[in-house]
Amino acid sequence: MTPAATTGFKRTMLQALLQTLRARNGDPLWDGSSPHCVCPLHGTGNNHAQCSLDLDRGVCTCWGDCASDGKPRRITLADIAKDRVIAAGSWSKFAPYLDTIQRTKDGRPIIIRSARRPVAEVAHDIGAQLAKTGAHYRLGRQLAEIRNGNVQILDKASEIAGAIHTNLEIAVRRRFGLQFRTLTSHDALVFSCMAPFREELPAIEFIAHGPAFDRDVQLVSPGYNARSKIFSVSESVEPRARATHLTKFLDEVSFRDQASRANYVALLLTGLFPQHWLGARPMGWIDANQSVVGKTMLAQCCAAIVSGGDVGTIRFSPEEAALGGDHGKKTSTRLARGLLASLPPGSKRASVASAMALRAKNSSLQHRISRANSSST
Numbered sequence: 087m088t089p090a091a092t093t094g095f096k097r098t099m100l101q102a103l104l105q106t107l108r109a110r111n112g113d114p115l116w117d118g119s120s121p122h123c124v125c126p127l128h129g130t131g132n133n134h135a136q137c138s139l140d141l142d143r144g145v146c147t148c149w150g151d152c153a154s155d156g157k158p159r160r161i162t163l164a165d166i167a168k169d170r171v172i173a174a175g176s177w178s179k180f181a182p183y184l185d186t187i188q189r190t191k192d193g194r195p196i197i198i199r200s201a202r203r204p205v206a207e208v209a210h211d212i213g214a215q216l217a218k219t220g221a222h223y224r225l226g227r228q229l230a231e232i233r234n235g236n237v238q239i240l241d242k243a244s245e246i247a248g249a250i251h252t253n254l255e256i257a258v259r260r261r262f263g264l265q266f267r268t269l270t271s272h273d274a275l276v277f278s279c280m281a282p283f284r285e286e287l288p289a290i291e292f293i294a295h296g297p298a299f300d301r302d303v304q305l306v307s308p309g310y311n312a313r314s315k316i317f318s319v320s321e322s323v324e325p326r327a328r329a330t331h332l333t334k335f336l337d338e339v340s341f342r343d344q345a346s347r348a349n350y351v352a353l354l355l356t357g358l359f360p361q362h363w364l365g366a367r368p369m370g371w372i373d374a375n376q377s378v379v380g381k382t383m384l385a386q387c388c389a390a391i392v393s394g395g396d397v398g399t400i401r402f403s404p405e406e407a408a409l410g411g412d413h414g415k416k417t418s419t420r421l422a423r424g425l426l427a428s429l430p431p432g433s434k435r436a437s438v439a440s441a442m443a444l445r446a447k448n449s450s451l452q453h454r455i456s457r458a459n460s461s462s463t
Contacts, residue, residue, distance in 0.1 A: 096144025099163055104139075104146075107170050125150050126166045137161070196255045196264065209277045213286030215254045222249065223310065223317070224287040229278050236319055237293050240278075247274035291315035292360050295394040297323045301361050314361065320394050335387075339380055350384065357391040 104116035109124045109131030116123035122135040125148045129136065136150035144163045152159035189195055197211050216222040221232045229240045231249055240246050247269050250256075257264040269277075277283050288310065292298075298306050300314030305325055310317050332351075341347040353370045356363070370388065372381045389395075 093142050096163060097141045100139075100141055100144045100146070100166075103163070103166050103170075107166075125152060125161070127152060127161060127169050190255055194254050196257050198264075199256055199258050199267065205276075206280060206282045209280040210282035210286060212250060212254065212277055213283035216249070217286050217288060219253050222253075222287060223290045224284050225290045225293075227279075227284070229287070230290060237290065237317055243271035243275040246278050247271050250274055250277075288312065289315050290317045292317075292364065294318040294320060294360060296320050296391045297358060298360050299358050316361065339384065353388055354391060357388060360392075 101116075101118075104123055104126065105114060105118060107115050107126060109115055109129045111131035113124070113131040115126050115129065116139070117134070120134070121139055123137045123139055123146060124131055124134055125137050126146065127148070128151050133150065137146040137148045139146050146161050147158045148161055149158045152161070195215050197208060197215065199208055216229075223230045223232070223237070225237065225239060229246055229249065231238050231240055240249055250269060255266055256269055257266045259265075290310070292315070294306060294316050297320060298316060298318065300306055300311065300316060302314075304314070305323065306314055306316045306318045308318050308320060308322050336347055336351070339347075339350075341350070350372075356368055356370075372384055374381055
């Protein structure tokens, strides 16, 4: 291209950009005749003389906020294109065509990395592509993947890198074409910790193993429910207008009075509304004046609602039972939301951790539960 042609190109491009782009207040950057214009990088539109134009060189000189230490800033066509055409509003529109239009033979998108491209944009694109798979979510601050209908947390850097490369490819541009790269575990972990990556993934607020209602008292369906952010791994449940089976079941239990019966129904209902108890640990206490009256059965019914099935129980030896004194059997264990724990059956007073899916974290307690389950089968 000759010098004259270069000058004409720069003049035409700068004129087109200044007349097309808008200031923050919506006004044009340039009126088409003045030797001055609004700064194309930071201009609000209130000062139309903060930049001087040099159309032949395709530059403008800003004497406003871009100036540093009293020296003006020279703004080129490349600066305007980078900050206003690509990085600003147009980037989200053209990014899918510029960076992921190329795909591998099996249809996976290709994310382009380069030294000139912000890391946050790469993280955004990776998160967006993982979200499109329908199998990746955000559980708290961690990446979660759906495997065989269950939610699996990817808490290892190698697992995160594996999930990324399973669904997309990372490449850099070279003169001879694209060169594919493998993400290191460290890079994958950094991407997963960035807000642009996490914000693209749908969030899971609660994992329901049994039937559950959301905050609007709507029965959640199996899979991910975007409105309530509940992921249900249970089977589909058909709601019924009448509680025929529940009434028949409650009639078989010898409750002390109607208040006790109502309290047990409330215990069952608590497990159906998990979002109302996030962060809390509701507890239920089942008491009886004699043994073999169905305390364990009642506890297992609560467990079935929360965990979707039976849970393990433990038994105390006479020596351990004596430690409880007149207050019945007691045990010290750390409980957290996750799995219903029934503690313990066949006692004068049975303590039942119910309603909000409680998990016993004490290792010795879990070992005893597993031993009790194996011996009973």
